[in-house]
Every structure is written in structure tokens, then in C-alpha cells.
Amino acid sequence: MRLKIYTDPAYASPVNRMHCAMLIPFLGSEEATFWSEGTNVFDRYKRNGAGYFELTETMDEAEFVVLPSTWHRYLADGTTEIALRFAQKAADAGKRIVVFHERDYDFKFPAKNALLFTPTIEKDRQPNEYALPAWMPDHTNGPAPLREKKERPSIGFCGLVLKPHVKSRIVQFARTSLPYYSERRMGAYSASLKESFQYKFLRAKAIQTLLDHPGVDTNFVLRGDFFAGADKKATANGKTEARKSALEEFLGNLDGSDYSLCVRGIGNYSLRFYEIMAAGRPPLFLDTECILPYDFLLDWHKELVWVPLDQHHRAGQILVDHHARLSPDQFAEQQRRIREVWEEWLSPDGYFRNFYRHFRPQ
Structure with missing residues (x-):
């Protein structure tokens, strides 16, 4: 072919x-x-x-x-x-x-x-x-070790979480409400920025939603900078070591969690999603009307723990209900399937x- x-x-x-x-x-x-x-x-x-x-x-x-x-x-x-x-x-x-x-x-x-x-x-x-x-x-040349099912689901997240403050709110308002700042960029080849910036604080909201749910065990490492601020290091060696440390912390978080939270960043997609899939950890995927590869062949709603756009406030309960439906064998098979999908369609x-x-x- x-x-x-x-x-x-x-x-x-x-x-x-x-x-x-x-x-x-x-x-x-x-x-x-x-x-x-x-x-x-x-x-x-x-x-x-x-x-x-x-x-x-x-x-x-x-x-x-x-x-x-x-x-x-x-x-x-x-x-x-x-x-x-x-x-x-x-x-x-x-x-x-x-x-x-x-x-x-x-x-x-x-x-x-x-x-x-x-x-x-x-x-x-x-x-x-x-x-x-x-x-x-x-990163690990294979999936993370299989986890055994426990009564309560645990969910991990390790990464940048933006918290609202005056400056960030001003930027969000400009990008979503003022035509000069929201409509065009780079020679008029871009779609409007309005959509991307309306989700600026979605991760923070999702984190709080899961922290508030009594049936979910959370394993969150919240950072204030992309890649733990590695690019702010003064020297090339400092950047390399900081990136290595940040990656090890991220992989440890994946290894120690049943599921991993996946929320879009600036773009309507997530780098983290593909790392999570490669590790064989089922993502709790907050949909923002994004596109995923081979969506004309794969039913992503069934492959992932899918949280529809209008159900973000129920993310914790959706995870609890999903986890409760799985037998121990199904819980293990879910992890194998996630890795299989990455190998076959996303790598x-x-x-x-x-x-x-x-x-x-x-």
C-alpha cells in the first residue's frame, strides 16, 4: 500500500x-x-x-x-x-x-x-x-508497568497550571474580546485566537474539580512554568539537567497513577496526551472539540475516559463511574490497549x- x-x-x-x-x-x-x-x-x-x-x-x-x-x-x-x-x-x-x-x-x-x-x-x-x-x-521504550486495580481510582497530573491573576485576565480578555488582538496573527494565515484563549484556565478548573471529588485519589504536581521552567536556566547544561529532572518527575507521576489528566494547552491538543498513551496509562480526556488522529477509524470516545465539553464539571464522577465498571482483568487490559493504540496509530x-x-x- x-x-x-x-x-x-x-x-x-x-x-x-x-x-x-x-x-x-x-x-x-x-x-x-x-x-x-x-x-x-x-x-x-x-x-x-x-x-x-x-x-x-x-x-x-x-x-x-x-x-x-x-x-x-x-x-x-x-x-x-x-x-x-x-x-x-x-x-x-x-x-x-x-x-x-x-x-x-x-x-x-x-x-x-x-x-x-x-x-x-x-x-x-x-x-x-x-x-x-x-x-x-x-521515553521508557515500552509501557509503564501494569497497575493492579484498587477500589478508588487515582489520577495523576504533572505540568503547567495557569492560575488567574490580573495580568493573565487582561490577556485573556484581549484575546477573546478585542478584534485587533483576537482575529489575526502571522500574516492572516491563522484562525481567530478567541477560541484558544477562552480555555486558558481550563486545567486549573479541572484540577480543582478532581481535588473536590471525594471518590478520587489525586496525585498532582503543579508547575508554574512550562517544563518546570527548564528554558529559564542560564546555561545549556542547566537547561538539559532541568529538563531531565522534569521528565523524570513526570514519568514517576505516570507510573504512580491509574489514570492521567489530559487537558489542552494553548493549542487545541496536548503534547502530554501522546506521552500518556505511550506509557499505557488511560487518559481522563477533557474534550474541547479537538481532533484526534484517525478519528474516521477509531472511536476515541470508547478508547479514552472521555469527558464531553458540556460535562467538564462532572469529570470526577465520570472517572469514578468508569473505574467502577471495570473488573481487575479489564483494568489491566485497558492499559495494554492504550499502549497498543499508541504503537499502531500515534507513534x-x-x-x-x-x-x-x-x-x-x-
Whole structure:
């Protein structure tokens, strides 16, 4: 089921010649973030990718054209005209162009022949928009040890929780209520910021909801900065050590909890979600009308402990009811299934192994 794809590295962003994840087995030089750089995140896909895609020599031979860099790369580098020129070249040849965007905000790609793969869509999803995982490492090279079922569910969380104060409330008001600050950013390619900033304090509300529920044991490590403030360290070595310490604390929190709270951040998705899935811990997933990969094949409402948008205030009771329905064997199988879903559909290798299904559903 290999897809025939074509790209031209000459159309990568010239400021930072990095390539989208799909092209790593063929071109290398992936666009890395500090949480993925130097990790095992793409190892398996690098070995197997040539079995999933055939890189053609000419555009005419290909089923799809692939934009060589991520859309975020062109936006950040100020080189969007290069990406749009390549999209037009594909359109002139009668080809659709696959575009990957790997960052928080809901940036649109303004070409009618584009197929946009993105982790975050705030609202009004278009037919040409598909969900993309966040590329997170398999930190432990396998699932966390299986937990045995206890009478009461325990839920963990380790990460940034923003608390309302005067300055943050002013920013939230501006982003959600004032047109100049809420409608456009980065050359008018973004959807409105209004939707993302209305959820600014959702994590704090969810944390308090669970703390208040008498039937839930909580295991929360609440931080005031992203990645425990690692990027604020003065030296590179200080940043590295701080990130390592923060990751170990996060993994310990996963290991010591039955479930893990998953709430969106700035973008309408969660990096933490993919780490939780890789560890084999069932997420308590607070839906915000987000998109998840392969939602046309997977019933995510059944795969996760799903908290609908209008039921966030009942998150604790939903978790208690879910846990009570499980036998000890079902509780263990739930953990195995979460890891299985990550391996098959969300890891880079699994995601790209199934990529053809977006166009050839079975």
C-alpha cells in the first residue's frame, strides 16, 4: 500500500532547511523540538519509512506532492511565498499537496489543492484538514508497568497550571474580546485566537474539580512554568539537567497513577496526551472539540475516559463511574490497549504506516 509521493528540497524554507517528519527516511534533517531532539522518537520510522512511501523522481509519477518543510517553519522564517509557490506548481500539474503543521495555533494553508495535517483545529474543521499527532518520544521504550486495580481510582497530573491573576485576565480578555488582538496573527494565515484563549484556565478548573471529588485519589504536581521552567536556566547544561529532572518527575507521576489528566494547552491538543498513551496509562480526556488522529477509524470516545465539553464539571464522577465498571482483568487490559493504540496509530511509525488510509479507507 505504498503511496507515491514527490517533493523538491529546493522549496524547503531557506532560512532553516528542515524537513517535515514524513520525509525523514528520504531526506533527514527533521525539524526538532527540545523535547524530541536527540531522542528515539523517529528511530523506527527511519528504518521502515521507505516501505510506506515511494519517493518519485518526477511530479507526474506521484499520487501526492509533499511540502518539504512544515508550514510552521515557513511562517516562523518569513518564507511563506516559497511554500505557496510550490503549492501552485503542484496545482498546475493537477496534484494535491500534503502540508504538515506541527505547532500550537490553528494556522490555515491558503491553497485549494492542499491537504493540511495539523495537531490543532479550534473550530470549523474543513474537509481537507486531518489530525496529526505530536511527535513525542517513547521515553521508557515500552509501557509503564501494569497497575493492579484498587477500589478508588487515582489520577495523576504533572505540568503547567495557569492560575488567574490580573495580568493573565487582561490577556485573556484581549484575546477573546478585542478584534485587533483576537482575529489575526502571522500574516492572516491563522484562525481567530478567541477560541484558544477562552480555555486558558481550563486545567486549573479541572484540577480543582478532581481535588473536590471525594471518590478520587489525586496525585498532582503543579508547575508554574512550562517544563518546570527548564528554558529559564542560564546555561545549556542547566537547561538539559532541568529538563531531565522534569521528565523524570513526570514519568514517576505516570507510573504512580491509574489514570492521567489530559487537558489542552494553548493549542487545541496536548503534547502530554501522546506521552500518556505511550506509557499505557488511560487518559481522563477533557474534550474541547479537538481532533484526534484517525478519528474516521477509531472511536476515541470508547478508547479514552472521555469527558464531553458540556460535562467538564462532572469529570470526577465520570472517572469514578468508569473505574467502577471495570473488573481487575479489564483494568489491566485497558492499559495494554492504550499502549497498543499508541504503537499502531500515534507513534511516527504507526501513523505513517497507516497514512494511506486517509485516501484509501478500508
